[in-house]
Amino acid sequence: MRGLVAWLTGLPGSGKTTIANAAAERLRAMGYRVEVLDGDWFRSHIDPEAGYTKEERVRHLVRASWVARLLARNGVIVICSFVSPYRDAREEVRKIISEEADFLEVYVKCPLEECIRRDPKGLYRKALAGEIRHFTGISDPYEEPLSPDLVLDTVNNSVEENAEKLVNLITSRLRGSRAS
Numbered sequence: 001m002r003g004l005v006a007w008l009t010g011l012p013g014s015g016k017t018t019i020a021n022a023a024a025e026r027l028r029a030m031g032y033r034v035e036v037l038d039g040d041w042f043r044s045h046i047d048p049e050a051g052y053t054k055e056e057r058v059r060h061l062v063r064a065s066w067v068a069r070l071l072a073r074n075g076v077i078v079i080c081s082f083v084s085p086y087r088d089a090r091e092e093v094r095k096i097i098s099e100e101a102d103f104l105e106v107y108v109k110c111p112l113e114e115c116i117r118r119d120p121k122g123l124y125r126k127a128l129a130g131e132i133r134h135f136t137g138i139s140d141p142y143e144e145p146l147s148p149d150l151v152l153d154t155v156n157n158s159v160e161e162n163a164e165k166l167v168n169l170i171t172s173r174l175r176g177s178r179a180s
């Protein structure tokens, strides 16, 4: 069975990791093989030298795409959660993965003010104090997806509602590609 990659993009604190884990849990309970590739995890275990300039982020995301592609071509459902702030880098990611697996771009949407309010890792506070350079949303850009496969609004919908939407899209896409 050909697998699939759901690529979650959004501001730090928008809810990518939380939704990825909740969706993965649901899919595993349904019997699917699932991996979550999260930016923080990937940076600490696979790409520890990666920084946050555009060039470094693109290199890091290309590496992550190849790992996702290898897993997906072996039938695994891969949920990737990376800030992935640049449109052209996300297009490159899509190109790499689509050669061997289905690809879904998922925009985890949350206004910057709410991300700053949540600030789950205290990084916005530091970035606003000028202590972190190239911080997405504060001193670095975030380019919203123009035509994502799915938008998950994390202000108006709960974690569980968004996880369910993501699971429904993934399973319907898998059914569609098996039928074709």
Ligand SMILES: Nc1ncnc2c1ncn2[C@@H]1O[C@H](COP(=O)(O)OS(=O)(=O)O)[C@@H](OP(=O)(O)O)[C@H]1O
Pocket (backbone or CB within 6 Å): 011, 012, 013, 016, 017, 038, 039, 040, 043, 052, 057, 058, 060, 061, 081, 082, 083, 084, 085, 121, 123, 132, 133, 134, 135, 136, 140
């Ligand atoms: N400068 C800067 N900009 C953005 N994010 C930063 C930065 N420094 C550290 N962090 C923390 O690292 C997480 C982003 O890693 P990613 O690999 O997802 O980023 S990227 O896709 O390469 O842009 C991101 O994690 P999430 O909050 O889970 O998105 C941040 O907590």
Ligand SMILES: Nc1ncnc2c1ncn2[C@@H]1O[C@H](COP(=O)(O)OP(=O)(O)O)[C@@H](O)[C@H]1O
Pocket (backbone or CB within 6 Å): 010, 011, 012, 013, 014, 015, 016, 017, 018, 019, 081, 118, 120, 153, 154, 155, 157, 158, 159, 162
């Ligand atoms: N509807 C929601 N969806 C996702 N996260 C939410 C939602 N409402 C509140 N949160 C909270 O927002 C924070 C998002 O953090 P995280 O998932 O690490 O985001 P990201 O991976 O995008 O940086 C968590 O503390 C989570 O509990």
